[in-house]
Amino acid sequence: MRLSLSIHNKLNLIRKIKYAYVLALAFTYIIATPAVAEYGDVVINNYAEKQGMRPVIFSHWFHRIRYACKVCHADLGFKFKAGGNDITMFKIIDGQYCGACHNGRIAWSVKNCNLCHSAKPGTPTQVHESTAQELAIPFSKGAK
């Protein structure tokens, strides 16, 4: 009876170890998985981090619900390239680029720094989850 119990305990232990191992694997997978931000999120880090601010994240999905592509990419002159637009806070306050809407009249004003400058420090300029990023240029080499 005792012998059988001990075997049972051993089996239980093995099972527990297996379970822990699987859990550990799952956790490492979750931690190791890359960023899962939304398709088309653009990180802009031309000047921000050099000036001591977090990089900017522009979310395409949020803006395209409200405005057609044409408004920014034709009327406001945004080029179709992440980091390809020379955007500075002076221009924004002057009403160019983001400042055309983010002026406190159409959308919240430039005073809310942290709403745009919200990326993790050190995030390079990129279009998140873009095909070019996944296929051609490794993320570590500053895929855009």
Added chain:
Amino acid sequence: MFLYFVFSFAVPPGVVAADSQQVKKNQVQKKPSSTNIESVASSPETYQPPALTYQPEEMSNILSSSNSFNRLLKISRRHQPPTEDGIHDPDNDGTKILQAPLEAFANLPKTPSDLGNGIDWVRAVDERFISPRWDIDDPTEQPLVMDMNIIRVPKGSIPNELFPHRQHTMWLDCSNCHPAIFIPKKGANQISMAANLLGQKCGVCHGKVSFPFSECKRCHSQPKKELVQKGARQ
């Protein structure tokens, strides 16, 4: 050929057939008991299928999880709120104020492939789920939609590609594409999938913001007529 003969002598086909018949008989004999147990254990009212996030639809009726391998290697965690999405800084106060994608996507029509955002943006506009402004100030201004389809014939056996102007002009202005990206003239544009994948031509938007290139058939949607005709002749 020689090997075939050797194998055919080594294993006479009659033996294999008899063996398989026996196995089948055994299975038939065993079956009734196992079905009884299953029917008791999983009556349709009490059984609730496990909530697996990325189970393909045709698999949902199969109860065992033995074939639940993530065949498409899809990331199971998508549409995360900004605080958990990996690129927003969770320590930043502003991150917590930003809208979560799922909050916005809840009522929008989805694509069957679920690639990219997984949202059918064109249908969302067509069926008035959203009405993105065409002008920065004037909410009444309507886009100048041009309905003209262009069919391109690619090399090889891949189906022909249909470019609909309508779906593009409801979002974009002519000047966005012409003449910098595409010369507005028949046969003047050399487009290759290699260029597209590297972010040129169609890849300026597709694969970044609009639906990605893994949705082949949304562009390559027209059957190749020549191939069909050839097949009929033969």
